[in-house]
Structures are given as C-alpha cells and as structure tokens.
Amino acid sequence: MALDLKPEHKTLLALATKAQKNAHAPYSNFFVGAAILDEKAQHHASCNVENAAYPLGQCAEAGAIAAMVASGSKHIKHILIASPNDEFCSPCGGCRQKIAEFADAQTEVHLATKEGKIKTVKFTELLPLAFGFEK
C-alpha cells in the first residue's frame, strides 16, 4: 500500500479510495476516486458519477473540484486520482482544463494505482500551454 507516498499525502489516498468505493459507474464499471488538498489545507473528495445518458457522466476530478469550490476554496495544491486497477488513471483532457482553472505552476498531480503505487507530476506537465493558465 502507498509504496511511494509521502506522509502528507496519505490522507489524499485514503479519501480518494473511500470515495472511489461509492462511484456510480454501472456503464463502464471503471471506479475512480479523486481527492484534493486546497490552499486552506482542507480536503475534498469525490468519485465518478455516470448516467444512462452517457455524455452526462461526470469524472471523479470534476466532483472533487466542485466540492472544493462549494466549500469556499479556489486553489488546488495537490490532487490525487485513484485508479481502479494497476495502471495509472491520468485525468482526461476535459478534467485537465478543469484542474487548470484552479491550479498554479506548483500544483502536483498524484496518480495512484489500486496497489498504492504513486506517480507524481506537476500539473503543467499534464497540460502545457493550457488555455487561460496565467499563474
């Protein structure tokens, strides 16, 4: 478990994994969890929520971002995405743009496999030259 995870990020993994269990993914059967640590040191987590009208489904990252904004925070310091299998689940293009809205050059994205292996990248590596990213 959590093979390469720094102590300060263990909470992110725990919260993402907990939310992941509640994912509503009856169409893809691909359960994803996401957790954010914001600028106020508050955590926010969510899971993917699919819909019978497939395009209406929402990614785990989008739910975690919405929870962060609803709580009054506007900055992602760390975001962790928990994959349902042993491959990293990297945010889709749409979620990268959603993360960009609340990220800066220091924002870190942690990708966690089911077995707890972690790959950490800077957000700017995931979406270079992001539209609207001026931080």
Ligand code: THU
């Ligand atoms: N999904 C996420 O929630 N986050 C990602 O980073 C990639 C994909 C969801 C969307 C859909 O419910 C399912 O995984 C399969 O694509």
